[in-house]
Amino acid sequence: MQQENTMSTSPSALSFRRRLVHAVFTLAMSLAGACIHCNRSTAQPRADYSRETTLVIFSEHKMPDERWADLANALRRAQAKLVSETPAITGEIVVVRGDELKPGLDVASVITVFLRGDCTLEPRPRLVVQGALGWVPRSKGIIEPFVNVNCTRLVDMLGPMALGMNRSRRDTVMAEAMARVILHEWVHIATQSAHHTSHGVSQSEFSVRDLLADDAEARSRWSHRSM
Numbered sequence: 001m002q003q004e005n006t007m008s009t010s011p012s013a014l015s016f017r018r019r020l021v022h023a024v025f026t027l028a029m030s031l032a033g034a035c036i037h038c039n040r041s042t043a044q045p046r047a048d049y050s051r052e053t054t055l056v057i058f059s060e061h062k063m064p065d066e067r068w069a070d071l072a073n074a075l076r077r078a079q080a081k082l083v084s085e086t087p088a089i090t091g092e093i094v095v096v097r098g099d100e101l102k103p104g105l106d107v108a109s110v111i112t113v114f115l116r117g118d119c120t121l122e123p124r125p126r127l128v129v130q131g132a133l134g135w136v137p138r139s140k141g142i143i144e145p146f147v148n149v150n151c152t153r154l155v156d157m158l159g160p161m162a163l164g165m166n167r168s169r170r171d172t173v174m175a176e177a178m179a180r181v182i183l184h185e186w187v188h189i190a191t192q193s194a195h196h197t198s199h200g201v202s203q204s205e206f207s208v209r210d211l212l213a214d215d216a217e218a219r220s221r222w223s224h225r226s227m
Contacts, residue, residue, distance in 0.1 A: 070174075
């Protein structure tokens with residue numbers, strides 16, 4: 001999933017950051033594989049994500065308990081609203097924090113989510129942002145259940161509208177944006193398709209309005225501005 005603006009960065013700094021992030025999340029992925037047991041006798045390329053799905057979420061930066069709760073609530077709210085649009089991701093969501101993952105977790109279907117960068121929304125000047133907000137790996141034609149979310153780009157996109165928001169409101173907005181990206185990638189995993197639609201959660205490019213499509217307060221503000 002990509003959005004259409006651009007963000008520039010130093011090539012050397014970007015290269016170092018990519019190597020560091022890769023090392024951190026390679027370790028996290030190894031731990032996840034060692035601690036999670038899927039409740040099926042043989043590996044299936046297409047799991048049943050319509051029953052119960054466990055999202056094991058690792059954050060590159062430490063997040064307070066309140067922010068984890070906001071993300072879990074945002075995921076459940078967004079999924080409930082998307083049931084008719086995306087039946088492939090119906091069913092109960094179980095959210096497990098990666099920093100609280102215990103060995104022997106038994107699950108029916110699991111998706112591992114990596115939150116890259118600092119997911120703390122702070123006010124900042126308007127930037128031109130480019131690049132993927134989220135992505136999933138594909139191996140031998142199979143879209144694997146590993147979701148990557150680029151929090152740095154989300155913060156750059158949402159930063160200008162964060163001015164005047166209190167901490168609680170910023171956390172809510174950021175959680176809703178992260179949830180939208182995660183659900184987009186979940187659709188790819190559940191359907192085993194790279195297909196995009198012209199609108200909705202499966203569209204290929206997200207604006208700020210798309211990220212906050214389920215946020216009543218944001219929609220109300222934009223509606224008044226357009227009058």
